Structure formats: C-alpha cells, structure tokens
Amino acid sequence: MSLMIEGAARSRGGHNVQEEPEPPAPAKHPAAAFSPPMIVIVAVWMGLVTASIELFIFWFRWRFIDATALSSLQLNQHAMWMVPLSDAVIFAGAGLGVAVLARLTHSRRVAGLGVAALCALAVYALLLTYRGLSSLACGAMSAGVGFRLGLLILAHPRSCRRVILATAPVLVGATVLAWSMEPSRERLAGHGLPPAPAGAPNVLFIVMDTVRAESLGADSQGRTIAPVLDRLARRGVRFEQARSSAPWTLPSHASMFTGRLPHELSTRLDQPLDSTYETIAEFVHAHGYDTAGFVANTFFCSRWFGLARGFVHYEDVAIDAREIFRSSGLGRSITRKLSTSPNDRPTAYFERKDATTINAELMGWLRRRPKGRPYFAFLNYYDAHDPYLTPEEEGRRSSRASRSAAELDVLRDWHRTSRNGVRPEHVRLARESYEECIGYLDRQIGRLFEGLEAMGALENTIVVITSDHGEEFGEHGFFGHGQRLYSQVLHVPLLLIAPGRIPRGRRIATPVSLSSLPATLVDLLGLSTSSPFPGGSLARYWNGRGHRGASMDALVLSEIDDDDGRRREGPPARAIVSEGKVYIHSDGEREELYDLWSDPSETHDLSHDPANQEILARLRRLTDGQVTAIATGPATEFGSPGR
Template sequence: MPAAANTYFESSRTLTVLLIAVWFGLLAGMLEGVIANSLRGVPGFAIRVSPEILWIAPAFNLIFFCLLGAGLVGLIYVTGKTPPLRWIAGLFTVFTVLCLLLLIGKLNQIAAFALSLGVGVQVARALNKRELRALTFFKKSGAALLVMAVLLGVTGASWDIGRERYILRNVAPPKSDTPNVLLITLDTLRSDHVSCYGYERNTTPNLCRLASQGVLFENSFANSSWTLPSHASMFTGRLPHEHKADWTKPLDNSDRTLAETLKAKGYFTGAFTANTSYVTPEWGLARGFSHFEAQGSSLIEDATNTVYGKKLALNILPRLGYFDIPGRKRASQVNAEFLHWLDRTNGKPFFAFLNFFDTHDPYLTDEPYRNHFSNQSTRGDLVNFQFQATTFRRKPVLTVDEVKSEVDGYDNCLAYLDAQIGELFAEMQRRGLEKNTLIIITSDHGESFGDHDLFGHGNSLYLETLKVPLILSWPEKLPNAKRVDNLVSLADIPATVMQLLGIQGENFPGRSLVDLWSSSEHSKSPEAILSELSPGRFRDGPSNYPATRGGLRSLVTEQWHFIVSDSGALELYNWRSDPKETQNLVYASDRRDLVEQLKKQMQLLSSVGN
C-alpha cells in the first residue's frame, strides 16, 4: 500500500472500511434491483419480485454490507492486524458478484462462489499500487451512488402509483345501480375441510352462514393443482393448455380477463393478495386491475425478497425456532388494504379480488387460534415449502401423530381465516354493501396430507388437490341455501359473472352456472372437468410424485376420475364410491371400453384452443 494511503487508512480505518462497505452495498443493491426488475416474469428466470425491489434491494444491501464492514472492523481491532485496502475491496467484490450470480440462478452455489472469489481476487490484484487512487474514487463517487440509489428507490416506490393513475384516467363512467363484485380465493383450501361440505369440525361458521344465503356447489374443481394456472383459468375462463401460464411463464395478453372486461364497463378494479409469490403483477394476474397490492406486510418480508435477505431468513430464523413465512400477510391485513381502497372509490361500483394465504403451509396462525382444535399443533417445520421446495416434508415418513398435528394446524388457520371473513362481511354490511354485491368465494386448489403418500400441492391431480369450495351469494338475486350437485370448474366463473350482471356481448369460455340452480331441465346435463399440471419444480422431485414422471391431465365425470401421465401411466377411480381414490381400476377387464371412451373425451377437451 502506498505510504499516503497506508497513513490515511491506519488513522481512520473504521471510516475507510465503512466507506467501502457503503459503496459496494449501494452498488450491489442497485444492480440487484435493476436486474431483478428487468428479469421478473421473463421465462427461464425464477425471479418473483415487484418493482419495489428497486428500493428494497439497495436499502437492504446497504445495511447488510455495513454490518459486514462493522464485523470486519471488529476483527481488525481484535487481531490488531489491518489487511490492505485492496483485499478489503476484493472481499466486498466477492459479495457483490455472488449476490448477482445467485439472483440470476444459472449456476449452483459452489460454482457461483468460486467465480465470485475469482473476480474478487482479480479486483484486489488490479488495485495493487493503486490503492490511493481507489480510495479517492470511493470517496468522490459515493455521493453519486447514493443519489442514484435514492432516485432508483423513488422510481420503484412510485411505480404502481403512476400505473394506477394512468388506468383510472381511462375508466368509463358506469351505469347507475351497477352491482359490485367481490371475488375471494382462500388459497390452498380443500372443500372437505369446510363445515358445510360435511367436515366434522366447525371450521367455517361464517362461510357456511354465507352459503345459507346463497348457492353452494358441492362438486367444484380447480383446473390445476397449484396457484398460477388455477387463477389464470379463474380470470380468463381458459384451460391451462390454452392460457399456458405455468411455472416459468406468466399469463400473457392473449385472452381477456374478468377484470379487464369489468374495468371497460366502468368498474373500479382492485386486487389484494397475500400470496406474494405467484398472485402478482409479474405473473400476469394484474391485467385489468387499476390497483394491485401484492407487497409484503412488513420490512421483514421485503428484506426476504433480496438474495441475501432470503438466505439469512432461511438459515437463521429456523435455528431460532421460527418456521413461518417471514412477514406473512395475514387475512386481517388483506381486509384492511381492501377496506382502505374501498374508501377511495367514493361509492362507485367496484370489482375486487381478494386472495387469502392463511391456509397455505406452514400451517401457523396467531392466537387465540394457534391451538384452536388441538394443543399439539405443528410448529411449522415438518411441512414447509420454504425449506423443502420439492418435497414439502422435512423427513421421508411422518408419523400418524405428526400428520394429525399438521391437519390440526391447517384447521386452526382455517378457523382464523373464517373469523376474519366474518369480520369483513360484517363491515360490508355496516357500509350497506351486502345487498348490491355479488360475492364469490372459492379456492385455487386443495392440499394433500399424506393422501397417496403426498403432502402439499402441485405434485399430483388427485381429488384432494382439485376439489375446492365454491359459494355464491347475492341477497334477493340468488336463492337461499341452494346446493348444486353438478360438476363445475373455476373456469366457469367469468361466464357466470357476465350473465349475473346482465352484460351482453362479452362471451367468456366456460359455461354460465346460472342455469344449474334456475333450470331443473338444464341442471341434469352431463359435464366433464379437465385439469392439467406440468412437472415444473417437481421435475426432479421424489420418485413417488406423479408430476416427477411427467405432465398430468385429469378428467372428472359424474362417476369417474381418469388421470393420464405423459409417462404413459393411467389411473381410473370411481370417485363417488371411492372418494379417497384407493382402488385404481384402469386395468380391470370390464373397464377397457370405459378407458377408451374417457381417453377420447379427454383428447377432445385437450384440443380446445389448439
């Protein structure tokens, strides 16, 4: 180190180390924010962030690198040895490059670290005999980096505000007495855990009260067993092979969404989601919504959207006994966001979409519901997608008691969610909205609790992941306590809304369900439901997972459930007499003609849109 640089460094080594830490923290944060924002939703990159990453990444990395710098200063004082400035710069270069390589995700962690280390060494070598110039550069350019980070952060923080103002300027004036529409998805809720669907526990008194004032569909099926394709079908009326939204591909602009259609009719449109991974604008689900809130509920969750924030959360929090999603957005906050937005509509007709995430694993909720059904509920570490992304479970075999604790936790979460829905409906009634609001409540998919030796969802197309609740309520417009046994799917929702609102000339795929409760003649017509699943993240999953062996298609008829795998495997169940699907009848000699018939029917439905 040159004498001048060495003298300065020795006299103010704390400030020098922190200066370098701040410089690299801002640089790493801005690069992470810009790259993440540029690649969000791009096929081939598993980057799921909002534009707010433009301020979140610089802020978090600034703090993280300063903590690294403080640790280095402490080490210097403890050992009494001061490393050359060039090696300090090289060290922070390693962390900067590693951050970007992990973000892009095209190298495994060992390769990414090796490459980052190599770059850091080269930077250190390049600064040999240039340390004074480097120090001067860090000092003079630091202020410019800070200004750039602030401007970038303001851009990210105001991104959605500008978008909302632009959309609202183009909203047509609505007709008088236009009804409101409220679409609610209870993420990961299987119908057989809902009280009014026959569950022995009183998990959902408020949902069932709503069902007593409207129409309940006893056999409603999701068109896929995980979030994105299921919501895409719900919004467009298209089947997964038509809209093509999948693990690495967002919903594109090919098909109109329900929100786009209602916005064009003068509706204020808003979406409020607790699933901040897939129910987001970057996955194509914001089209038609003038307002979309998918941000995290706290600075903790914001931090976990960064590379190092997520690494720290997944490696440190479990060691402290914390297994929940950091900053998890509870139903109470979704309600608050929706009601706050509702205040700004000034009584104008609205279409609002609410996604609740409380019944998604890990099955943890707040008091007094945390032990609502059992004192031995899960602590959240056995079934947790954060730590076991492809297996869901922490160990190969869960005991009967362990499975029971997971189910108890799931039911506890559902009881909490139901209570929050009750509070939401009470507030809407207080505001006088209940009589002029069509309410639709459903789920995007179910959940496996050891059924077929599976946990979680998105890894099969068995009924426990496809059968979901569907309840419609609209006082004085829909019948009370009506139960419909017909097979229906989430893709039928847009067409149903159009008919109920009396909107002409907007023909969505799928069928309107209105005739199923209003016409006894039409209600007898047969129907078959197609659901689809590609392997996605389970392509390299456990061998017992059906999705590991290839893409899946499922056909549900009045009596039969037929599943076809791209691997050639076939399954056939009489789901009416065997609801747990334990007896595969596909190779029974007396079912050969039936199998051929179902194959043709599936092929016909699968060809729609191609």
C-alpha cells in the same frame, strides 16, 4: 475536513499555485482521502451501485433468459427501491463498523483495508445472483477481486472521491423516485376509463388457497370445521361438486381468471401466464371497474407469474422492514443464516401473509380508494397451505396450543418429509393441523364480512368464495398437491352470494368447473354480450338461461400439463367428470374410473369392471382430442348425455 483538504489540493493545481511556496509535500497515505464519515458515504454508495448492478442482472435474466427462473423471482415489484434501500442499509452498517474501527485506531491502514473489505462485500453480493456457487467459492472470489478493487480505489483516492460524491445523490434520488412512482401509476390507470354501467355491482373474489371441499365438514371430534362458510352458504348458492382445472396454484388461478384450461395456457412452474387471453380483471377494468388484488401466496400469485394483470392495485409481498431487508441478495443470505422460520426456507422467497393481514389490506384499500366506481377485489388466503401452522396469536387460543416441539418440527418440515417413511401419527397430526388452519381462516373470513358489512362495502356485491386446489394426506399414496388428479386435490368449495341476484340457500350437486367463473361473473354483471370467456354461465343452474341440450350436466375437466415445470411430451394427465363417473388418465397409459356419487374419495377403481367398459371407452375417447376441440371452441358449453 477531508473536503477542505481536497479543496486545498485542488487550488494547488490552479493559478494560485504560483503564489505558494513549494515545500516538498509529505507523501500522503492513499487512505487519508477516506476519513471515517467519508467511509460511511463510500459504503452507502457501494450499496447503491451494487443494487443497481444486481437489478440489471435480474432484469437481463428476466427479459432475455428465463422470465420466472426461481432466482429472478426473488425480486418483487417494489425491487427498484427496495433492493437499493436494503443494500444501502447493509453497506452502511458495514461502513459504520469500519469507520468506528478507523477512528479508534487512528490507522489509515485500517481505513484502507476497510475500503477493500467493502469492495469484497459488493463482489460477494453480486456473486450471490449466480446460482450454484458455494458460499466458500463466493467468499474466496470476492476476497480476491475485492482486494484488487480496493487497491484500485486507493491508487486514485481523489478522483474516486469526486465520482462518489457526484453520483451518490443521483443514486439516492433514483431510489426515492422509484419509491414515489407507484401511487402515481395507480392514479394514471384510472384516467380515460369509461364509466361502469349504472348500478353495476361490486365483485369480491375470494380464493382460499389449498382448501379441499371434504375438509369443510366435521373434524375427528365431530366439530364443524368451517361454521362461517356454512353460514355464508345459506346466503347464496353452494356448488357441492366444484372442481378446479388444475391441482396447483398457478394454472388453477390462471384458469379461474381466463376461463381457459391448463393446456391452453402458458403457465408452468417457471413460466408466467402470458397475455394471450384476457383476464377477468382486465375485462372488468376496461368496463369501468376499480380493480385490486391482495395475495398471501406471494410466490405463484406474485406479479411475476402474470396473475396481477388487470389489477390496478396489487399487494403481494408485504412492504415492511423485514421484506425490504430480504429483498437484496445479501439481505436474503443474512436472513436465511440467522432465521429458523419455515418461511425463510430456500423455496419460500417471501414472507407469507396471514388472513388478518389480507383483511387489513383489503379494508385499507376500500377506505382509501376514490368512490364512484364499482370495485373488483381478489383475495388469496394462504393459511391452509403447509406447514399448517396457525399464527401464534391464534395458536395460543386453540386446542392445539399444547403441541410439542417435536410435533412443530414435523409440521415445519412437512414439505420435505420422506413420504415413503411417513408415520401414521404424523399424517394424523398434519391433517388435524390443516383442518385447524382452515378453522382459523374461516374465523378470519367471518371477521372480514363483519368489517365489510359495517362499512357498507357488501351492499350490491357479488361474492365468490372458492379454492384453487385441495390437499392430499396419503389417501392415494401422495401428499400435498400438484402431482395427481384425485378428488382430494380437485374437489373444492364454491359459494356464490349476491342477495337479489342469486337465490339464497340453494345447493347444486351437478359437477361444475372453476373455469366457468369468468363467464359466470360477466353474465351476472350484465356484460356477457362482449364476453371473451368460454364456457357457460353457472347462473343457468338457477335461472334456466343459457341451457342448451337435454341436460344441464357438464363435462368437467382438470389437467396437469407440465412435468416438474417442463411441458409434457405426451398429452396432459387429465381427470374428467361426466355421467356420474370420474375418469383419470395419467402416466401415459394408466386409466382409473370411479363412481362420483357412491365413492367420492375414489377408493374403488372401476376401470377393470366389465359393466363399466362402455362408459370407460366413451370417456377415453373424450380425452383423445375431442376435449381439446370442445374446450377451445368459441364459448361452447360442454354437453353430455346426462346421468
């Protein structure tokens, strides 16, 4: 109807104007151009324009200011279509409300005020991209600016309508195009790849985020926590003293992918892994592998932090209605205000995924992918990470189903529990819940293997199962991970399984570093001649190859190279395992020395013991530059006198 009115208005401005009588046209209310259906169109258009500006702001900040500032990380790789869709839905909802109100009241004033309110909403959404503004300030500013914008639109109603009707299809088309491009990108990535070597095995690389080795034994009631992992270990080699290179997710994964140590890498709390070093996924993809990653830690394992490099297919955030809604600033703001879920707390930008989701994603991809190439699939499970709550469905069946509301509150708030005042029963609760989460994860890994075996996807496949770091429960006065270099956070499980390539049921007690994994994998794949990865292959522990020097014992190094996200002024805090001892150098001057075999929990510091001064001095010298020289050298193995 309003289009007809405008058509008539236009014709009056053309040659027909002469033929019409000239009654004095009654002054139209400016809001008359915005009928209720037009208000909804205006609202969707404003949503799409807001999303475009929001995306531009984030792109600009990401490109020119801070690559992974926490605010820009609120976007995921599907942002180009998710954010417009989210804003369009929110604005359409608001527009519908205004339209209904305008229709019921037959008031042009209401329609005019509604347009102004939509402008205010758009300004509010854009102000949300700026950190540090309070809701009150955002509200006041958006009301003021929105009102002025509304007046501007109402002052030129017809030209605004024309612009809106002309550009809305373009904005909708761009959103649909962004949505449809992802599958094409994946198809293109396979073109021009060389064929993989004949008979090349698949690789299944599983990282159980936050699972420490010492929690894979028995729980307080003597029950085995992870029976599936125990069974799987009998199919291959279990490294009983594997240690991660770093005590937190990003540098640890980056080290497992590049073979490099944290001080060599760009990874910080606010900096992604850059492209200096090739990743194992890039390497195998260049050798003809089909690569895919499925990550439940959708923060540090997201594309933004560089860990997706080399994976043609990468699933981090879930693509569902909830995630789409949360993708825009307005959507996140609304979700947080309405939700009580721990996943919506300010530091958890994305919905975490449980193990069943990760399993389903991998199985779905394996079924869909074109056959003919071997696959390299990386899984990151996040179920053992705080708040240590198993999925509800699983919880009902577990022995902890009777947890009280107060206990659940303790767990949900565990990340901000005052560590100094934490009560022993709460620590016990957290630890038991953590072990229960590992039990849940263990069962899901069992289901994954059953599913993979049923579809024949495990034939001719090398399986790696490990963790990026462990977790502390006050053993040294700390909780969580990322701050210290004690065994609770560095000692992780490591299983390598490949029937016919790796012996069955072998246990290896020698300490090894997860930074050896890329070199090990390319060795097992028969591609080591062109390997860019430093360090020796762990295969030397069962086949004797690659072994130089008198001992197979290796110097195993772990580091914290940042301080709350900033590069440390001094040397990184380091933990070294060598000669049967653990040496920890932290806080500039602090030295600790523990016996690896008699004191695995590191409770008795030997650094002041006169009998250990010689080895203490030797390990200290290794931290003063020698380690860096050795570690950055070309594909050298760390030699040590042996224990």
